[in-house]
Amino acid sequence: xxxxxxxxxxxxxxxxxxxxxxxxxxxxxxxxxxxxxxxxxxxxxxxxxxxxxxxxxxxxxxxxxxxxxxxxxxxxxxxxxxxxxxxxxxxxxxxxxxxxxxxxxxxxxxxxxxxxxxxxxxxxxxxxxxxxxxxxxxxxxxxxxxxxxxxxxxxxxxxxxxxxxxxxxxxxxxxxxxxxxxxxxxxxxxxxxxxxxxxxxxxxxxxxxxxxxxxxxxxxxxxxxxxxxxxxxxxxxxxxxxxxxxxxxxxxxxxxxxxxxxxxxxxxxxxxxxxxxxxxxxxxxxxxxxxxxxxxxxxxxxxxxxxxxxxxxxxxxxxxxxxxxxxxxxxxxxxxxxxxxxxxxxxxxxxxxxxxxxxxxxxxxxxxxxxxxxxxxxxxxxxxxxxxxxxxxxxxxxxxxxxxxxxxxxxxxxxxxxxxxxxxxxxxxxxxxxxxxxxxxxxxxxxxxxxxxxxxxxxxxxxxxxxxxxxxx
Amino acid sequence: xxxxxxxxxxxxxxxxxxxxxxxxxxxxxxxxxxxxxxxxxxxxxxxxxxxxxxxxxxxxxxxxxxxxxxxxxxxxxxxxxxxxxxxxxxxxxxxxxxxxxxxxxxxxxxxxxxxxxxxxxxxxxxxxxxxxxxxxxxxxxxxxxxxxxxxxxxxxxxxxxxxxxxxxxxxxxxxxxxxxxxxxxxxxxxxxxxxxxxxxxxxxxxxxxxxxxxxxxxxxxxxxxxxxxxxxxxxxxxxxxxxxxxxxxxxxxxxxxxxxxxxxxxxxxxxxxxxxxxxxxxxxxxxxxxxxxxxxxxxxxxxxxxxxxxxxxxxxxxxxxxxxxxxxxxxxxxxxxxxxxxxxxxxxxxxxxxxxxxxxxxxxxxxxxxxxxxxxxxxxxxxxxxxxxxxxxxxxxxxxxxxxxxxxxxxxxxxxxxxxxxxxxxxxxxxxxxxxxxxxxxxxxxxxxxxxxxxxxxxxxxxxxxxxxxxxxxxxxxxxxxxxxxxxxxxxxxxxxxxxxxxxxxxxxxxxxxx
Numbered sequence: 012x013x014x015x016x017x018x019x020x021x022x023x024x025x026x027x028x029x030x031x032x033x034x035x036x037x038x039x040x041x042x043x044x045x046x047x048x049x050x051x052x053x054x055x056x057x058x059x060x061x062x063x064x065x066x067x068x069x070x071x072x073x074x075x076x077x078x079x080x081x082x083x084x085x086x087x088x089x090x091x092x093x094x095x096x097x098x099x100x101x102x103x104x105x106x107x108x109x110x111x112x113x114x115x116x117x118x119x120x121x122x123x124x125x126x127x128x129x130x131x132x133x134x135x136x137x138x139x140x141x142x143x144x145x146x147x148x149x150x151x152x153x154x155x156x157x158x159x160x161x162x163x164x165x166x167x168x169x170x171x172x173x174x175x176x177x178x179x180x181x182x183x184x185x186x187x188x189x190x191x192x193x194x195x196x197x198x199x200x201x202x203x204x205x206x207x208x209x210x211x212x213x214x215x216x217x218x219x220x221x222x223x224x225x226x227x228x229x230x231x232x233x234x235x236x237x238x239x240x241x242x243x244x245x246x247x248x249x250x251x252x253x254x255x256x257x258x259x260x261x262x263x264x265x266x267x268x269x270x271x272x273x274x275x276x277x278x279x280x281x282x283x284x285x286x287x288x289x290x291x292x293x294x295x296x297x298x299x300x301x302x303x304x305x306x307x308x309x310x311x312x313x314x315x316x317x318x319x320x321x322x323x324x325x326x327x328x329x330x331x332x333x334x335x336x337x338x339x340x341x342x343x344x345x346x347x348x349x350x351x352x353x354x355x356x357x358x359x360x361x362x363x364x365x366x367x368x369x370x371x372x373x374x375x376x377x378x379x380x381x382x383x384x385x386x387x388x389x390x391x392x393x394x395x396x397x398x399x400x401x402x403x404x405x406x407x408x409x410x411x412x413x414x415x416x417x418x419x420x421x422x423x424x425x426x427x428x429x430x431x432x433x434x435x436x437x438x439x440x441x442x443x444x445x446x447x448x449x450x451x452x453x454x455x456x457x458x459x460x461x462x463x464x465x466x467x468x469x470x471x472x473x474x475x476x477x478x479x480x481x482x483x484x
Numbered sequence: 485x486x487x488x489x490x491x492x493x494x495x496x497x498x499x500x501x502x503x504x505x506x507x508x509x510x511x512x513x514x515x516x517x518x519x520x521x522x523x524x525x526x527x528x529x530x531x532x533x534x535x536x537x538x539x540x541x542x543x544x545x546x547x548x549x550x551x552x553x554x555x556x557x558x559x560x561x562x563x564x565x566x567x568x569x570x571x572x573x574x575x576x577x578x579x580x581x582x583x584x585x586x587x588x589x590x591x592x593x594x595x596x597x598x599x600x601x602x603x604x605x606x607x608x609x610x611x612x613x614x615x616x617x618x619x620x621x622x623x624x625x626x627x628x629x630x631x632x633x634x635x636x637x638x639x640x641x642x643x644x645x646x647x648x649x650x651x652x653x654x655x656x657x658x659x660x661x662x663x664x665x666x667x668x669x670x671x672x673x674x675x676x677x678x679x680x681x682x683x684x685x686x687x688x689x690x691x692x693x694x695x696x697x698x699x700x701x702x703x704x705x706x707x708x709x710x711x712x713x714x715x716x717x718x719x720x721x722x723x724x725x726x727x728x729x730x731x732x733x734x735x736x737x738x739x740x741x742x743x744x745x746x747x748x749x750x751x752x753x754x755x756x757x758x759x760x761x762x763x764x765x766x767x768x769x770x771x772x773x774x775x776x777x778x779x780x781x782x783x784x785x786x787x788x789x790x791x792x793x794x795x796x797x798x799x800x801x802x803x804x805x806x807x808x809x810x811x812x813x814x815x816x817x818x819x820x821x822x823x824x825x826x827x828x829x830x831x832x833x834x835x836x837x838x839x840x841x842x843x844x845x846x847x848x849x850x851x852x853x854x855x856x857x858x859x860x861x862x863x864x865x866x867x868x869x870x871x872x873x874x875x876x877x878x879x880x881x882x883x884x885x886x887x888x889x890x891x892x893x894x895x896x897x898x899x900x901x902x903x904x905x906x907x908x909x910x911x912x913x914x915x916x917x918x919x920x921x922x923x924x925x926x927x928x929x930x931x932x933x934x935x936x937x938x939x940x941x942x943x944x945x946x947x948x949x950x951x952x953x954x955x956x957x958x959x960x961x962x963x964x965x966x967x968x969x970x971x972x973x974x975x976x977x978x979x980x981x982x983x984x985x986x987x988x989x990x991x992x993x994x995x996x997x998x999x
Contacts, residue, residue, distance in 0.1 A: 037803045041672050044633055044642045046963050046983045047812050051631040105577040107570055116570045146567050168780040204738045204746055208730035211781030217727050217768035242743035252737035255694040273563045280570055328778035436577055
């Protein structure tokens with residue numbers, strides 16, 4: 012049969028080739044290559060760089076391990092703890108979003124927490140240490156994104172967390188370990204060689220790995236640097252350095268330490284109210300508002316009376332999915348968000364269950380939905396808007412527009428609602444005690460003497476011993 | 485090929501015990517850093533001192549200074565407040581996320597690392613690591629000296645594939661070990677995929693400027709090869725490629741540094757990982773290699789991108805390796821150096837014939853005619869990594885010594901006075917017809933003598949290039965010389981025999997265990 016895509020075709024070929032396809036010449040040449048590679052590799056085991064990575068990799072033999080959030084029954088080596096916890100953070104597209112666009116916290120926090128657990132008991136990290144390192148990781152990401160105009164828009168080529176998130180994780184972990192300037196520089200350089208994942212894997216199951224890998228690889232870069240590994244000392248300056256990930260690249264110096272001004276001071280993040288791409292939050296707010304014109308007395312929407320739905324959004328290809336087939340696609344679909352919000356009044360975690368994704372009433376609405384891309388609707392999380400127009404069979408038209416959804420940095424979630432979101436999420440795996448414990452610990456983070464307590468709560472231990480270790484005044 | 489069900493047949497994994505907090509940590513190398521930070525009280529003064537020292541010259545060092553020098557006092561109220569909100573939200577989201585399917589897959593994958601040390605490490609008999617880490621270290625070893633093979637279009641194909649296969653061959657249970665022919669096939673799949681991908685962009689024909697090719701196509705090749713060895717089904721093969729794409733891509737700036745070998749180490753490790761994740765059911769974009777306007781897949785790594793389907797295998801498939809061989813290096817340096825060294829040796833011979841011996845004092849200037857390529861144009865390299873990527877260094881070493889070998893890159897040799905004197909006489913020219921392309925470039929060394937005479941040596945095709953491949957004797961000589969650094973002679977011979985008869989090997993993991 013004829014393959015439909017190049018990718019599929021590759022997969023077919025990889026799968027379909029067998030030994031009989033090998034010619035003599037190919038066999039001969041490839042054996043020469045294998046032999047040469049082995050020799051070169053054996054020789055290479057006498058190099059310094061090899062010694063360093065051996066030292067590093069032997070870690071995986073050890074008993075040293077870090078918490079896997081929500082699991083008290085086993086632990087993982089810190090690299091993998093950072094990886095899985097990072098994946099968890101981004102698994103539902105429920106994590107924070109910044110401007111310029113990236114998901115800053117998921118790339119940094121898992122790495123820091125995992126790292127904080129593997130140093131000897133005598134050296135503890137205070138809450139303030141954690142807070143500082145965390146902010147370093149966030150700040151570096153923000154500053155790097157200012158190096159390119161491309162970064163102000165919703166991305167098209169590389170998924171930003173995989174680029175700046177990896178560097179941010181390296182910076183944060185280097186800070187936590189108090190590496191000297193030379194090693195900080197090297198950590199940035201080594202991290203750059205791990206950065207960069209293409210956008211095409213957004214809206215797939217692999218997307219969460221972008222954050223997991225950013226966290227893990229930044230941490231790895233720092234660990235390798237601690238062992239003395241070096242990279243290019245001008246990694247951020249060169250177009251062939253971090254510039255490789257951008258088409259326009261203008262690196263800039265940071266402000267002086269005398270009076271440092273943090274980007275987070277001027278630009279807050281957006282916190283999501285439901286687990287889907289940020290762009291869908293405008294759509295949900297507009298559609299829910301519009302819904303009130305349509306509901307009957309029993310709070311249902313007579314969807315058969317709807318003739319046409321037009322959703323006006325910026326042109327963002329990877330969130331344009333008329334008929335999503337999986338939860339990952341549904342989280343990246345303007346159309347799905349509009350129809351779900353119209354039907355149910357709001358979007359929640361449950362909206363993405365298999366059942367809800369394949370509801371007939373939803374499919375009917377989806378088939379009546381189309382997107383429009385007004386020229387003034389720019390693909391930037393700072394400027395975009397959403398307008399939803401619904402035309403009924405009898406000709407009546409209703410319209411609602413959302414410029415700033417609740418949770419956006421211009422309209423941040425209240426403390427109450429932030430805690431409510433946390434409660435709802437955490438209590439799915441932790442006890443009430445642990446949930447409350449985390450809220451209280453984070454609330455007073457600068458005063459916490461040993462941030463080990465945070466990890467203890469995270470794994471789900473229920474002992475009162477943990478509470479007493481919090482050492483709050 | 486038998487389809488594999490990996491997890492059920494692997495030896496029982498030990499679940500890590502909850503670690504006691506009083507065990508001494510193997511992360512001791514990290515401990516020393518923390519000690520430095522213990523002087524929190526001395527902050528203010530030392531911060532000021534730091535800021536007054538030499539003005540930071542680069543953006544990179546300004547970042548490093550910031551990371552190093554920033555203190556809690558620098559955190560404003562607003563920043564503290566906002567960042568605590570972020571932390572809280574992030575944890576909550578992570579906790580609920582730990583109930584998802586993707587998390588479950590990633591977790592089951594990571595549990596392999598508990599203590600699954602089954603794969604061999606080059607030159608370390610008795611030491612085993614978990615498969616991806618063994619692949620990582622062995623890949624690094626392969627590229628650590630820039631001594632590994634080079635192809636056209638340019639990449640280092642074998643180092644990105646072989647370590648993953650060796651490691652994977654040892655992780656499979658005895659009942660499903662691939663034989664030598666399976667192994668050879670998988671290896672060739674990995675090479676072929678790399679070659680095919682490089683043909684998606686004309687950019688790839690020339691010496692790279694942006695992304696280091698092994699980190700781009702090498703990762704994909706490793707994923708493809710491993711997927712093949714593990715007999716993944718078609719869908720899984722596609723996902724392996726797509727997952728690998730999200731792990732690909734390292735910038736050129738780290739070439740000529742100590743970090744460069746990691747590009748191959750990571751390519752082979754992460755490609756293996758991608759295949760293992762695909763085997764566990766991880767899914768990714770089904771269009772990763774296709775051109776999707778507005779949402780880049782693999783095209784993200786190239787400026788212009790025209791993907792082409794691979795011909796379907798019927799009874800015969802023409803592998804690229806059939807038409808286009810690799811180049812093997814005769815000494816451990818960037819491929820471009822090999823032309824200039826051969827040219828320099830010609831020029832040296834001319835000088836010896838001319839004046840009876842090689843006398844540097846007769847030389848007024850040394851003109852190198854080379855293609856334009858910034859990362860291999862280094863007048864005064866300071867480290868072995870830079871030296872391996874310096875036309876000037878390699879030309880002068882060849883002129884001085886009559887050859888370039890392993891020892892040419894030791895610290896002692898790099899900083900020799902006689903060499904520095906010669907380097908000072910070098911001028912570089914970039915003739916328009918000398919293209920930065922391993923198929924077309926040439927090297928010319930012109931010795932301009934004090935008396936005005938000019939002696940020119942030129943090399944269009946060095947010995948080891950695909951147009952003039954190493955003989956079997958030369959290839960074996962190189963292998964013996966390399967391998968004998970860490971293995972006894974009988975082992976060295978047995979590896980040679982095993983590889984030469986690879987198709988007949990009943991259990992390919994024997995190759996890995998013989999290292």
